[in-house]
Amino acid sequence: MRGLLSHVEKIGAQVSTHVEQMGAQVSTQVQQIGAIVSTQLERPKLIENETKTLRELEESSGCNFPGSDHHPTDRKNWISGLNPDKVHLNQIVWPGTHDSATNQIGVEIITRPFAECQSLSIYEQLVLGTRLLDVRVNENREVCHGILVSYGVDVVINDIKRFISETESEIIILEVRTEFGHSDPPEFEKYLEQQLGEYLIHQDDKVFDKTVAEILPKRIICIWKPRKSNPPKPGGPFWSSGYLQDNWIDTDLPATKFESNLNYLSKQPSVNSRKYFYRVENTLTPQTDNIVVHVKPVTNRIRWCARLFIAQCFGKNIADRLQVYSTDFIDEDFVDACVGLTWARIEGKA
Numbered sequence: 001m002r003g004l005l006s007h008v009e010k011i012g013a014q015v016s017t018h019v020e021q022m023g024a025q026v027s028t029q030v031q032q033i034g035a036i037v038s039t040q041l042e043r044p045k046l047i048e049n050e051t052k053t054l055r056e057l058e059e060s061s062g063c064n065f066p067g068s069d070h071h072p073t074d075r076k077n078w079i080s081g082l083n084p085d086k087v088h089l090n091q092i093v094w095p096g097t098h099d100s101a102t103n104q105i106g107v108e109i110i111t112r113p114f115a116e117c118q119s120l121s122i123y124e125q126l127v128l129g130t131r132l133l134d135v136r137v138n139e140n141r142e143v144c145h146g147i148l149v150s151y152g153v154d155v156v157i158n159d160i161k162r163f164i165s166e167t168e169s170e171i172i173i174l175e176v177r178t179e180f181g182h183s184d185p186p187e188f189e190k191y192l193e194q195q196l197g198e199y200l201i202h203q204d205d206k207v208f209d210k211t212v213a214e215i216l217p218k219r220i221i222c223i224w225k226p227r228k229s230n231p232p233k234p235g236g237p238f239w240s241s242g243y244l245q246d247n248w249i250d251t252d253l254p255a256t257k258f259e260s261n262l263n264y265l266s267k268q269p270s271v272n273s274r275k276y277f278y279r280v281e282n283t284l285t286p287q288t289d290n291i292v293v294h295v296k297p298v299t300n301r302i303r304w305c306a307r308l309f310i311a312q313c314f315g316k317n318i319a320d321r322l323q324v325y326s327t328d329f330i331d332e333d334f335v336d337a338c339v340g341l342t343w344a345r346i347e348g349k350a
Contacts, residue, residue: 043290047254047301050254050256054258054308057308057312061311062311063307063311065311065313065344066314066349067339067340067343067344067345067347067350068340070340075127075332076126076128076166076170077169077170078170078335079131079170079212080169080170082339082346084169084211084213085211085212087212088209089207089212089215090208090209090271090272090274091271091346092171093322093324093339093345094131094338095130095325095326095334095338096130096132096133096279096326097118097125097130097134097327097328097330098281098283098327099134099136100122100134101118101135101136102118103118103119103120103121103150105149106149114148114293115148115295116296117145117299118328118329120330122159123159123163126163127163128335129332129336129338131172132172132324133160133173134175135175137178137179139178140185141153141154141185145179146181157196160196164219169213171212171215172219172220172221174220174222174223178228180227183227188229189232192222193237196222200220200222201215202235203233203236203238205275221239221243222237222238222239223238223244224240225241243277245278245279246280248281250287251285252287252290254305257283257302258309261281262309262312262316262318265280265313265318265322269321270320271321272320274321277323277324279323279324280324282302282303282327282334283327284299284302286298299329303329306325306327306333306334310322310325310341319341319350325338
């Protein structure tokens with residue numbers, strides 16, 4: 001009997017311990033769920049406060065800057081309209097698109113809203129005035145954004161060739177990189193050179209000081225960023241990753257991104273002395289801890305700030321450092337802001 005009681009006591013102790021452990025696990029899970037719910041409830045308020053900060057900045061300082069009233073008569077040929085003999089490469093404020101070739105990515109309505117950053121084709125973007133393209137590829141030469149795929153890179157190349165055939169003096173910066181989590185496409189440099197060789201501007205620091213007229217008839221600065229393959233060689237037809245730099249931060253908070261962009265830009269040298277392109281991205285990134293995870297509603301929190309940002313660059317005396325300015329869902333006003341500042345630099349007004 002005594003042995004039976006001892007056995008029952010052991011079982012009881014084990015059950016008690018197990019119940020305590022289960023209780024602790026449940027308590028931890030409840031706390032975690034509570035923290036997530038709390039974050040979800042606080043996030044809209046935080047976004048609202050950050051938006052309010054930017055709106056108040058807009059009201060107090062305005063969005064005017066040298067060239068802000070300038071509008072190109074022909075966005076398809078806006079570099080030509082500024083006179084290629086006068087426009088130096090380092091004077092251009094390049095309107096760029098972020099994740100450029102995502103207009104047909106994923107499955108419409110189902111997965112596309114999670115990865116689509118542009119609604120226009122590459123050709124349509126170029127006609128609109130875009131002059132820097134950000135194209136991500138996988139090992140199959142498909143354009144992708146994360147795990148989602150849009151179309152083959154041939155579509156991009158053909159759109160670029162079509163645009164070049166229809167214009168005379170428009171220079172394009174084409175950034176091609178292997179997307180995170182993917183392998184480099186085999187023999188991709190060889191493929192790009194076969195497709196674009198006659199238009200490629202070879203890697204050369206002296207290019208930054210040249211006028212567009214001095215660079216023509218070459219039309220494309222192709223920056224190739226492989227993940228594991230050897231980087232492009234100096235003097236060759238492709239430019240290595242160091243020639244297009246940025247300081248991207250992963251956030252969906254508009255004022256946080258806005259201030260970060262200003263801060264990092266302030267640390268850059270002037271375009272007159274820089275021998276690389278520096279990009280500022282007027283974009284936001286959906287976060288997994290937030291209910292809103294579609295690209296468009298998230299990035300729209302900052303898209304309207306394009307002119308405000310340029311005006312703030314002048315207010316902080318760092319406008320001479322702005323060079324590549326990219327956005328999601330590019331539109332005419334964004335292009336005009338970049339072209340206007342470029343015009344002001346050429347005319348000695350900025």
